[in-house]
Amino acid sequence: MAQTGNESSKLIHIAMKPSQPESADLNAAEMKLLFPSPVIYFDWPGSEALNLALRDVVLVRRETTSGVVKTNRGGWQSDTDLQDWQDPASQQLVARMLTLAREYVARQIGRHDPAFETGWKIRAWANVNERGHFNRTHDHLGRYSFFSGVYYVNVGDIESGLAGGGRTRFEDWTRVAIDVNQNDDTLRRDYLMTPKNGRMLMFPASLMHSVETYDGNTQRITIAFNLYHPGFSVPRLEAHLQQADWWWTNFRGLMVLKRKVPEKLYALSLLPKQVLARRVSNPLSLKAWRAHLSTALSHATALASEHFEARRNA
Numbered sequence: 001m002a003q004t005g006n007e008s009s010k011l012i013h014i015a016m017k018p019s020q021p022e023s024a025d026l027n028a029a030e031m032k033l034l035f036p037s038p039v040i041y042f043d044w045p046g047s048e049a050l051n052l053a054l055r056d057v058v059l060v061r062r063e064t065t066s067g068v069v070k071t072n073r074g075g076w077q078s079d080t081d082l083q084d085w086q087d088p089a090s091q092q093l094v095a096r097m098l099t100l101a102r103e104y105v106a107r108q109i110g111r112h113d114p115a116f117e118t119g120w121k122i123r124a125w126a127n128v129n130e131r132g133h134f135n136r137t138h139d140h141l142g143r144y145s146f147f148s149g150v151y152y153v154n155v156g157d158i159e160s161g162l163a164g165g166g167r168t169r170f171e172d173w174t175r176v177a178i179d180v181n182q183n184d185d186t187l188r189r190d191y192l193m194t195p196k197n198g199r200m201l202m203f204p205a206s207l208m209h210s211v212e213t214y215d216g217n218t219q220r221i222t223i224a225f226n227l228y229h230p231g232f233s234v235p236r237l238e239a240h241l242q243q244a245d246w247w248w249t250n251f252r253g254l255m256v257l258k259r260k261v262p263e264k265l266y267a268l269s270l271l272p273k274q275v276l277a278r279r280v281s282n283p284l285s286l287k288a289w290r291a292h293l294s295t296a297l298s299h300a301t302a303l304a305s306e307h308f309e310a311r312r313n314a
Helices: 005-016 046-062 088-109 237-277 286-313
Strands: 040-043 121-129 134-138 147-154 169-170 192-193 199-204 210-211 219-227
Touching: 040 088, 040 210, 046 088, 046 121, 046 147, 046 219, 088 121, 088 147, 088 199, 088 219
Parallel strands: none
Antiparallel strands: 040 199, 121 219, 134 210, 147 199, 147 219, 169 192, 169 210
16 A cells, blocks of 8 residues: 555654663773873983983083984984994993883883894984973884984973973874863873983884973983884884875975965074074184074074964964
């Protein structure tokens, strides 16, 4: 028998009625916490003499080289060649990096494997920060950078664990939704590592992190490093790198032109202040002046980029 219009509407209405929740014991539901980020840290005993020697070595390098500007905003960062410095303090620190790396791997795989006793590649660099300096959010992941670390040589004069002490912030970029009403703390999934003289930490190079602004009055010195071992691989690393390269290769002009012209003009306006803010290592040397101007321009450019990024995110 054919259905009338009213009967058809009634059937559709019944079919669309929300079903009643079933009575069930949800305690049986299982929740898995997937893909943890292993972070290890260790306070090396008897580090006072080593830290003093490292401080002297780093400060001498700071006086004789202009440094580089990457994620550092202010401060001085050496080239990534500390592993090749031939002084005893630097070589002792490299030995500590390798020792902790082997322990870090053993904790993850559940055993000490002789395959990881050798074969490591290290790139390390020194950082000197003073009041107002910080490092913006970044990671270290690359084809030859699977693990990263930090060693605190001199954490400065801010009481341990307090804001303003240049704490390392490990940032939550998993994009997992969080309850913004709980304690009104939207950053509670971030983790703040307390700096401490002689403390070394190691973490996946892909883990996003930053360094809070340092507000102390004495110099803050750290040494960062990246590690690679052919016995490890990063899942989908090539796809990640190719995707980034594809966007940059195909849309570089569109991405850069509109944004960079105002940034460069703003950077030029900051240049005089950056020139005056830094001491020339050798005022009588033309080479020293060129390095000085290059470093000042790098800092001005980085600050301009930070300024415009903050405006875009406001």
